[in-house]
Amino acid sequence: MKVIVCEMGHHCCSKQKVKRGLWSPEEDEKLIKHITNHGHGCWSSVPKLAGLQRCGKSCRLRWINYLRPDLRRGSFTEHEERTIIDVHRILGNRWAQIAKHLPGRTDNEVKNFWNSCIKKKLIAQGLDPNTHNLLSPHQIPILNANNNKNMDSTKPVFAIINTSTQTKDAKKVPPFQPRSDALANAQFSSSANDSIMSHNLCENSLTRQSSNLYYQDCNIVLENDARHQSSLGFSSQHLVGSANMPILLPLSSSSHPPDHFGSAVQSWGVNGGFGVGLEPVRRPEVYDQEMLQPVMVNQGVVAQEFVNKGLDLRGGGEVHNQTNVEMGSFDGCNIDLEFMEAALMPCEMYSNVGSLNQLAWDCN
DNA sequence: AAAACATACAACCGCACCCGT
DNA sequence: TACGGGTGCGGTTGTATGTTT
Numbered sequence: 325m326k327v328i329v330c331e332m333g334h335h336c337c338s339k340q341k342v343k344r345g346l347w348s349p350e351e352d353e354k355l356i357k358h359i360t361n362h363g364h365g366c367w368s369s370v371p372k373l374a375g376l377q378r379c380g381k382s383c384r385l386r387w388i389n390y391l392r393p394d395l396r397r398g399s400f401t402e403h404e405e406r407t408i409i410d411v412h413r414i415l416g417n418r419w420a421q422i423a424k425h426l427p428g429r430t431d432n433e434v435k436n437f438w439n440s441c442i443k444k445k446l447i448a449q450g451l452d453p454n455t456h457n458l459l460s461p462h463q464i465p466i467l468n469a470n471n472n473k474n475m476d477s478t479k480p481v482f483a484i485i486n487t488s489t490q491t492k493d494a495k496k497v498p499p500f501q502p503r504s505d506a507l508a509n510a511q512f513s514s515s516a517n518d519s520i521m522s523h524n525l526c527e528n529s530l531t532r533q534s535s536n537l538y539y540q541d542c543n544i545v546l547e548n549d550a551r552h553q554s555s556l557g558f559s560s561q562h563l564v565g566s567a568n569m570p571i572l573l574p575l576s577s578s579s580h581p582p583d584h585f586g587s588a589v590q591s592w593g594v595n596g597g598f599g600v601g602l603e604p605v606r607r608p609e610v611y612d613q614e615m616l617q618p619v620m621v622n623q624g625v626v627a628q629e630f631v632n633k634g635l636d637l638r639g640g641g642e643v644h645n646q647t648n649v650e651m652g653s654f655d656g657c658n659i660d661l662e663f664m665e666a667a668l669m670p671c672e673m674y675s676n677v678g679s680l681n682q683l684a685w686d687c688n
Numbered sequence: 689a690a691a692a693c694a695t696a697c698a699a700c701c702g703c704a705c706c707c708g709t
Numbered sequence: 710t711a712c713g714g715g716t717g718c719g720g721t722t723g724t725a726t727g728t729t730t
Contacts, residue, residue, distance in 0.1 A: 345724085
């Protein structure tokens with residue numbers, strides 16, 4: 325083990341030589357003994373009192389991340405992993421906040437686990453770890469190149485795209501950013517009115533919206549890009565996707581060529597969700613509420629277009645009429661649907677995060 | 689067997705915020 | 710109000726260990 329001794333560092337340790345690098349068992353023992361007997365008090369004074377040639381900051385870090393008795397060591401459980409993913413989707417890289425939802429885990433541990441494990445899993449699933457949306461099409465070649473070993477070309481590949489990126493100026497669309505300010509104000513209840521309010525407040529927070537997933541053929545989406553921006557401007561996508569709602573797309577599949585979905589491309593509308601795969605994860609009351617008030621829920625321009633055109637968003641007009649989806653089309657695909665559902669489900673459905681109120685509270 | 693490479697994780701660094709003076 | 714010390718946080722680096730070639 326190489327121990328570096330230097331005179332550089334923080335103001336708290338600039339007056340004396342301090343060790344850097346890995347801690348020895350003897351140093352650990354000294355620190356534990358001191359804090360057990362006296363508490364840490366002012367961290368800058370700990371090294372001197374404990375007889376350590378370390379800076380206070382280093383002592384604090386060692387204690388918090390490694391020596392604390394209430395730390396939970398060992399690998400992360402699946403439940404913890406899901407919690408991390410879910411909270412990260414809402415809070416972003418706020419590791420300390422995320423760690424608060426995992427008793428015995430430190431921010432550093434969560435961060436390392438994210439960077440070394442979860443990140444790769446999400447990418448392997450076609451998810452952008454930063455946004456939790458499906459990777460944009462221009463990222464897919466990279467993804468495929470990196471994952472060819474694990475790819476089964478006979479199965480569809482999915483990616484999430486944000487509906488707001490389905491434009492020619494996709495790159496200009498700002499990426500998903502956690503909205504802690506909105507979360508802080510968000511209220512969630514079972515009433516329809518509250519639901520509407522919540523969605524308005526949490527426009528981007530991937531809460532209930534995240535359960536509104538619709539699968540479409542990526543090729544067709546891209547080919548129809550212009551149509552999506554037309555003045556007529558509405559398709560099933562516009563209805564199902566608010567400006568920020570993620571949509572699941574099968575990117576490519578030899579067993580499911582574009583034609584296979586061609587007849588269904590407009591069928592993935594409000595009622596045409598990928599029934600087999602997604603219906604189980606939806607809460608009926610939420611579904612109904614959103615069906616009643618999609619315009620309010622989806623605050624995008626497109627929804628307003630529906631209002632302007634006097635369309636009945638409950639019944640669905642042309643959108644609602646096209647629900648002939650072959651539900652068995654994705655049998656045997658290699659995507660981990662459960663994982664994706666978990667990653668996109670409202671947190672209270674599977675994690676120990678009681679509610680977004682809790683998260684909002686923690687944000688403050 | 690050894691070198692090269694990959695991975696996990698501990699630790700460091702710089703910055704921002706809080707609070708007391 | 711300005712300043713400085715203490716602390717917390719997120720990004721980054723360094724190192725031990727495992728795996729592959």
